[in-house]
Amino acid sequence: MMEIEIAKIFVALLVLVNPLGAIPIFISLTPNASQEERQKVAKTTAIAVAVVMCLFAIVGQTLLRFLGISIGSFQVGGGILLMLIAIALMNAKPGPTKTTKQEREEAGHKTNIAVVPMAIPLMTGPGTISTVIIYATTAHSWVQVVYLLISSLLVALTCFGALTLATPLTRLLGQTGINIVNRVMGMLLAAVSVEIIVDGLYRLFPQLTR
Secondary structure, eight states, X not given: OHHHHHHHHHHHHHHHHOHHHHHHHHHHHOTTOOHHHHHHHHHHHHHHHHHHHHHHHHHHHHHHHHHTOOHHHHHHXXXXXXXXXXXXXXXXXXXXXXXXXXXXXXXXXXXXXXXXIIIIIIISOHHHHHHHHXXXXXXXXXXXXXXXXHHHHHHHHHHHHHHHTHHHHHHHHHHHXXXXXXXXXXXXXXXXXXXXXXXXXXXXXXXXXX
């Protein structure tokens, strides 16, 4: 059961972080960098991704209580956001919470793009953060929170591997291959978003029958 739970959370977060989709932007922002320099940026990005997800996994429930937001309302809102991202992925378009053209142009003039915009908001944007908070607040025990933390670290490790191998992966898959993977991820994310929305509706309207 532990392996199944971690795998489910891992897939959901991996689809949202979408390291393959970040590869073209990563390459465009490091055109003159050596392999060693790109690996250093990839390492910093992966660490930032892990820190953001683990941080919100720990403080997410406290944050919602402080803001006076119910878990059900946050699930419905977060689920709708995930559905919009899923639709964008299935249409091979940038998600509504990803970096804008202006942000990418500004990042091109920065010496360090690992944290901004690569980690935030490209990989761990509002969709990823919302999902982490939802999983954390709906956890039934501290064990499930540990599963979430393990999954977050595995996603960060995957990001490091994908960015380190950015050039060979681009040659192997090409833009068409990346688009195909994104469409499959979009379908998976759409299913996850529906589950989150439905669960949120049951919390808001307990009179509904399952």
